[in-house]
Amino acid sequence: MSRYAVRATEAKWQRVWEERGTFTAHIRPDLPKCYVLEMFPYPSGRVHIGHVRNYTLGDVVARSRRMQGYNVLHPMGWDAFGLPAENAAMERNVHPREWTYANIAEMRTQFKCIGLSLDWSRELATCDPAYVHQQQSLFLDFYERGLVYRKESWVNWDPVDQTVLANEQVVDGRGWRSGVPVERRKLSQWFFKITAFSDALLDAIDDLDRWPDKVRLMQRNWIGKSQGARVRFSIDGRDAPLEVFTTRPDTLYGASFMAVAPDHPLALEQAQSQLALAAFIDDCTRIGTSEEAIAKADKLGFDTGLVCRNPLTGEPLPIYVANFVLMDYGTGAIFGCPAHDQRDLDFARKYGRPVTPVVLPDGADPATFEIGEQAYVGPGRLFHSDFLDGLDIEGAKAAVIARLEAMGVGDGETTFRLRDWGVSRQRYWGCPIPVLYVDNGSVVPVPRDQLPVLLPEDIAFDEPGNPLARHPSWSRVTLRDGRQARRETDTMDTFVDSSWYFARFCSPAATEHPVDRDAVDYWLPVDQYVGGVEHAVLHLLYSRFFTRAMRAAGHVGLDEPFAGLFTQGMVTHRTFRDDDGRWLSPDEVREEDEGWVRVSDGAPVTVGRVEKMSKSKKNVIDPQAIIESYGADCARLFMLSDSPPDRDLEWTEAGIDGAWRYLNRVWRLIDERLSGIAPPATATPDVLSDEAGALRRLVHGTIDGATAGLERFHFNKSVAQIRELTNALEAFDVADPAAPALFREAFDVLVRLLAPMTPHLAEELWERLGNVGLVADAAWPVADPAWLTADTVTLAVQVNGKRRGEVALPAGSDEAAAREAALALENVQRAMAGKSPRKVIVVADRIVNVVV
């Protein structure tokens, strides 16, 4: 008997895979391909448990697809630009590049210990000069096709640090370093015209049938197509009307005020003559730029004194400037119908505007129906609305749009919530935007033969703000014709980097073009994409846009980059705090009989909620330590065992122990039984004992069930089934005449089924079973349908829906037989209390329900 030597075994097989290039992908037109990809990591420096889960889930898919005969591409790279590198530069005085590449080296080593079936030959980092080069050429491609433009847009501005802040850097409306209230500022910025594809991006969601429904719904809502109307309200004493967009033209008779965005032209014009209004608009810029901040802010308005007219009634409506109206959506102006919109109601109550309901809920009395603190947004019939009275909402919308069009004061219109993608970032550590501003004021793209525009290496982070903009010489350029120009000092949003890396992986060494067309035509789309649900909208939507834009530029031949998507849950852990409320990490505490205490001094510890692992709460587990003591297979198995992959996974020490015990049990089981196993040539007895038959059925049932679990991302169920098989093998009588042959059959299956999940152990056992070659290259087992059905089935018997017993019958027994057997049960007769059955429902091979 031998023990399973985890560390040596894992290192051994990792070396074998690497030396043989087992997972290096090549184009093989003769084989079905499968591109498996997990969202690439940000190189923070340490592999996080969440990474291990993400890459393990993808690895299970990649390895099982390999075994099923697919030509698998499973690459890895680094989402290497971004804010944390600049923070590190400021805090530790290291260069972002140096910090980033050191992190990558560190993490690569850690990743290799997980035993992932990755093709490392395709590794890339988005900060590599080649990647920057090709991304800049894509920018120019998009620019030439009108998919890139420049306009003014709001940013968060820290007035003390004199710098632009990311939303993340705004804490409770204040700058995270300065602590002073953040302001909004307008800057001229570059945008990608994602709205050019609004309809296409929306319509194609219907066909993404291997995406989770919730992600599809979130994307639909994000794009937010709405049918409504553009209505022109005449302004007293002016020629130009005020144009609004509304999704509820049916409520026009309930309008009681107008509101425009603080940066609406009308507001700005009025502010020139009204000092108080100018001050109000200035106040509005003190709200952050996030949608949440704007939505949660108190609804404030300022009466401009201007009045416009309801086009249907001629009724006067005061025009306010209001902080909750967004210039980016619709026309930047709305009519307020307080009875049927909560924001409008809050506003009307505050500023004393009338509230007239015009939609009557079904069954309500028109004489008494009133609006209290809640606006009524449900269905109903129109009233108080002249020619619309009695119509339902949809009917009223159509009728009012027809009337407005006939009057020449409005049109039906479709609007999208989706806004163009602002990609300018006022930061150093990103891909430079390849544009020049000539001193005469014109804007020119950097000539292609001068790409890439690389970041200067001599850069200082001793002051806040964008170091690129402060660099003494980098931005000064002399054009070929001698004119002077200034470089764009903004860099691109890191979401740009992650919007095409999956295409670059197909041909990471391409130099002439962003991608090699033959390679992307073979490998794309990604067959299975795996990542966090937090990317459900932005990253995935941007990538879908990018693919369309790349197609327009001739780089790819498809619209949708990700045919299959799986979004996994987060990894969570308990939190601990001491009496002073300070967070404690799991290794600083210990559980005793009386409860949790601090290891250092035995002080009592409060056990907090289970939360997403985060540095600030100190509930982070270092996967490296787990892998060093238990091995990668153990960590992998635990993550696959308990929680369904799409739900949050709570990390527990006990769970790791359980996985550890299981791995050793499998090892012992095969090790102990191996000596008793005859050579493969040994014939199975012609007639199997009942137990042997049941075991063989279980083997085939497990193949069937575990495979189905893998296909549907129910990995926890696959693990449970494999464990059941293991339990049965342990319990099986070694003296049974069929034992030697059956063990051989079953072990062969067991090891193959385990191979995607615990690949190192599986390779080692595969070798010990006498196989030549790797289990990674072995074929996936196939269940024999003849062994998937049983001769006898157990039916539950209910009386009036309550279970009263069960009967065993030959499979496929007819209704009469089932009925007879059920009624014969003593317990059933007792429950029937002498009554005769009114009805007996029989579901073949499942259940009998006697209704009395």
Place this chain on the structure above:
RNA sequence: GCCCGGGUGGCGGAACGGUAGACGCAGUGGACUCAAAAUCCACCGCCGGCAACGGCGUGCGAGUUCGACUCUCGCCCCGGGCACCA
């Protein structure tokens, strides 16, 4: 505020509208051991009962159905996203 998701034993979770709690963790009792670890065996939703068995149970309240964790409606609680974190 808006959008999305989740809620089943002490815990993680199983369950085509058909025997709720598979599998695992923790726990209890026992075997082995000088002892411990490891391992093995048994029990393990709650209440009542020696047992057979009965009652109650899937966040709360209604409804549909022979039958509801599953479908419908209305609530409550928890988590994620909200366009400059990645």
